[in-house]
Amino acid sequence: MGHQFLQGKRVLVTHADGDVLARHGATVAANTDPLTDTEAAAAVVSAADHIDVLVANLAYAAPTTLAKDVADDEWDAVFAALVHPLPRLFRAVLPAMIDRRAGKILVMGSAAALRGMKRASTYSAARGAQLAYVQSVGTEVAPHNVQVNAIAQNFVDNPTYFPPAVQANPAFQERLKREVPLGRLVSAEEDAEFAAYLCSDAANCFVGQVFPVCGGWVAR
Amino acid sequence: MGHQFLQGKRVLVTHADGDVLARHGATVAANTDPLTDTEAAAAVVSAADHIDVLVANLAYAAPTTLAKDVADDEWDAVFAALVHPLPRLFRAVLPAMIDRRAGKILVMGSAAALRGMKRASTYSAARGAQLAYVQSVGTEVAPHNVQVNAIAQNFVDNPTYFPPAVQANPAFQERLKREVPLGRLVSAEEDAEFAAYLCSDAANCFVGQVFPVCGGWVAR
Amino acid sequence: MGHQFLQGKRVLVTHADGDVLARHGATVAANTDPLTDTEAAAAVVSAADHIDVLVANLAYAAPTTLAKDVADDEWDAVFAALVHPLPRLFRAVLPAMIDRRAGKILVMGSAAALRGMKRASTYSAARGAQLAYVQSVGTEVAPHNVQVNAIAQNFVDNPTYFPPAVQANPAFQERLKREVPLGRLVSAEEDAEFAAYLCSDAANCFVGQVFPVCGGWVAR
């Protein structure tokens, strides 16, 4: 794996900027359009033209509703944002990848699907759908030399989930030290570097796997 | 744990008969109505009156579409059957359980969410949502003395998934011996007995857990 | 599964009393001899004569040494108590079980092998050996109709690990509520009931599996 280990790769990133990928030599098509519309995924993929790697990042601020109070509209909105775009993105990119026997998809998922958290039932369910989907598709398309994997994030420094005011709170820092073995947030840079690694040819050996990036909050 | 270890328990079972539960002394309200309608869950729960235990069994014949060919209608139908009824069932039963500080929910899930399988992406995703949901709600309501857990089934003898003609096929038996450590299907009786155990007071110590019942196909 | 669901079973239990098993109808041979001597396992099994079920419970007070300070004698003592007796017990009971195509082994292991804990490196390593051993042997002997599984305990009420003075400490109760979803210790009775279930014929479908009994501290 050399300096520009994504050199020559065309990467489509949804809902994120892709700066770290570009730094490693990738040509990045970053798209921040909402993907909730049923035709949006196909349009984004079509606009990006040839795609070697898809980084499927779907973000949504996690509701904190108690399970007994979750209404259908919360549930539907979260699944519309985090889950239903996935098969649309996949069917838009997979045929070309399978045809040319080369391609990679990395889903930026959440460790909330791997360990129970209070007041996170809707979000966890949606994230659980993502990871199980990746395991299944990853197994299915591996023989075509297409690699599908996921990162399962939690406690990653991100202004949406952990705004500066929260991070400045000593109680929050105390909680991090108590609950997260790493004792601090994972930096956005560390997260992006690992994603870049998984997008490179060096990572051709991984298929259908889920990689926690959550400061040791889950061990695997 | 005695003979009639569900004696005095009122159990609501969806999409299944509940015979084994009744044999252990439970009063069983079995409901086979479809639960895809948004009001159906509340109606079923309301009709059942007092519920000590909910066995949330949601069944759907798993499509075998390749991921690249999955259309929105398949995805929507599977999620409508397996996923979206869950929060509706839960919000219908949880408040009373929390109020009386006693109650149990067992979700009959699938091990397809725990290990990748080809041509099962839609189904696996839906099952993954279920298990992650259970982990989260199980953690949340445990302090109220309400226990929420899931069984993750696969290779359980069931005429929907493994009809007699399939089972009679020597190639299928060969595959079972090769892929499933148990070397045979789990019987419906074994599955139901374990579910009954998890519904009993003896199992009050389990919260937010997922129990594979799949002949050792996954170890945990 | 009826009242006396271990009726007619001869069960050998090491390092525990087996009262709950007896209550379910089993004939229990409980042995509290140390098993560190290389010949001890064979002698205990031989003395017990016919054994339908072996409950391999090996206990040792977990050292709390920092990893950087662990000396060989701690390591050797813990492995001598928890690990090395296992293959001796197994080779003493397995041939007869395989010959008669019936038998069960349940290893009482620890969830310390499933999730990292500070100051528990020696103990966790030994417990990790147990669980991986069970997974492997369970897969190997399943075709002979012999079922080998493990319980992975933590936060189970036990005077060795949680003496009354510890339990009376409000800080300990606070820690339980914070770290263990169940919010209390699992009772010894709950743990023993589940072990009894896994020793019964109803549990013939489980092979090579690990069942956490730790108040939801790990989900699976």
Place this chain on the structure above:
Amino acid sequence: MGHQFLQGKRVLVTHADGDVLARHGATVAANTDPLTDTEAAAAVVSAADHIDVLVANLAYAAPTTLAKDVADDEWDAVFAALVHPLPRLFRAVLPAMIDRRAGKILVMGSAAALRGMKRASTYSAARGAQLAYVQSVGTEVAPHNVQVNAIAQNFVDNPTYFPPAVQANPAFQERLKREVPLGRLVSAEEDAEFAAYLCSDAANCFVGQVFPVCGGWVAR
């Protein structure tokens, strides 16, 4: 993460050559001495002087004895080679790492500890001890800015485990396609590249984690 992302790092590798690490800029002290002698670990570490990263690779040809036939000498030899050197290596390197608040240990473990395999009980047990040990120590030393993780390998191209004659066998290739989602062996290069990544500063966010490198044979 740049070209020479291990530039300036002094890495001690046991039982392997470390070529890939050197290519990324590391100064590599590779040691192929047996580590079964109780003093060997300390001597190797002492000879290497300052160590930024320890790659603890302990290899042993896996016995294929049936569990019922495993004798104490097999068990002892495997644990002497794979398990008991670990705490000796760790206590030799950890104090300096903790003192300077910087350091990394990567244990090259096996996925045999994560999923049951026939005729591999001794080996799996030893590998299980390694992974649980890593999880525990990783959690313990993380607050000192020392990162301890493991790779869990299986189906990696290695002349010890998969000699050319085996690989040339069509039945073996058939088995790979059936059992391993990747459909081929992971190359030694891919394995080493990932290890190099985990040894770099980019991977400071991982603590107490286990990363399967086994062609998707386990998903996480």
